Amino acid sequence: QGICQIVWQTARISNEPAATLPGVPCQVKISVITVAYNAADTISKTLASVSAQHHPEVEHIVVDGNSTDETAAIVASQAPGARLVIESDKGIYDAMNKGIRLATGDVIAILNADDHYSHPDVLASVASAFGAGDLDAVFSDIGFFRPGAPARIFRRYRSGDFKPSGLRFGLMPAHPGMFLRRSVYDRFGLYDISYQIASDFEFVARIFSRGGIRYANLDDVVVLMQTGGASTRNLRSSLTIFRECVRACRENGIATSHFHMLGKYPAKLPQYFGNSRRRLPAHQAEPEQGPG
16 A cells, blocks of 8 residues: 655644644545536646546546537547546536536545646645545645646635635635545535536535534645636626625525625735746646747
8 A cells, every 4th residue: 555645734623723644544535526518628638637646546537518529539538547427417516416426436526627736646645634634625725827828826726724714705715626525525415506606615605504524724736727717707707706605605604795705805815926927846837838
């Protein structure tokens, strides 16, 4: 059995800090769920980043919503070990729920078709964190990059800053950087497909308003996320997220208001500072693409 080495900076049971832990045997099976629709331009990098993981116990499930491009063919040729499901769905969260139902791993991760893991030891680090403590979830950071420049992060979303009290302001851990035990979905249910964009926020609000979970934070950028996805697309998307976050809080008994929800925007400003010229370390960086 391999040994996963990890040093994690902050762990919480509610808000209680925990000590640094040594490496432990890697016995945690991780199911990675990728939801795709017409993602032929980006999914190759997603698939490659999962295939490159050093952790031995990885299951990759790709849920394709009947793409009209070459997405399914790319998955079949580049990731023959992945489980590919091709069928229509009712949106991105319905597709995620399908993947969760099919997953056989102890831990479930969501990696969208235009995102990718930043280095080959991401899942080994996550497995080590779960193996070293009685945890329900591991949160981690994500880095945002612009199309054509995957090695240059202009924003780092720090999940370590999350506190349950921040939910009333619309603040949550980065969804692509969330790794949850399957038992969390068994206890609290799946994603609410009545939400267009913020069902991930509603899910986090739900689990913390109904008893909370034991979680740790990895102080590492583990997922690189290209701008232009459903939650970062335009002003209309931002307004939808705003309204849905208010709704999610109210439906889960979290006191908030439109005024409180506005507080998340200045709270996120530090994520942009110090990152505009930040390049990834050599083991994480990829060549930048030219205009043609």
